């Protein structure tokens with residue numbers, strides 16, 4: 066499927082607000098792909114599609130997950146905000162016939178992160194949090210850091226997310242904790 070077709074799929078499924086965000090994530094991912102020598106086309110595809118099912122209702126998404134053969138962690142099932150990363154992957158695979166595992170995983174883990182992410186997965190996770198439409202206080206800092214050190218940026222963004230989750234008494238997905246531990250260990254061994 067070519068880029069224009071995917072943008073039309075995004076237009077069909079997303080509100081104007083989220084379409085703008087998705088196009089911005091696509092652009093940010095493309096910039097990071099050039100910086101870190103990753104496949105630009107794959108980054109753009111994952112970027113435009115990462116939130117493709119975010120506006121489907123929770124019940125529809127729950128059914129999509131339950132019908133699939135994917136093992137969904139309990140914490141994800143209990144957190145509707147995370148559904149769209151799993152259902153986005155299912156949609157990309159089943160409806161758009163995207164079979165590239167790296168693109169599919171980048172969509173799946175753009176919310177929680179996980180241990181041992183590929184470069185493409187990290188780029189989409191970071192692009193989602195640093196696209197130009199992101200205006201939270203730390204966004205600019207993360208944006209700058211993403212051009213200095215991809216892993217350090219992942220670590221800082223994961224810590225920020227975990228702090229935010231804890232503050233509101235939310236559950237922390239196991240994948241997020243495992244990602245945190247990976248970068249904490251990496252950083253310790255660098256000292």
Ligand SMILES: [Fe+2]
Pocket residue numbers: 115116119149175176
């Ligand atoms: Fe998302």
Ligand SMILES: [Fe+2]
Pocket residue numbers: 086090115116193
């Ligand atoms: Fe997003």
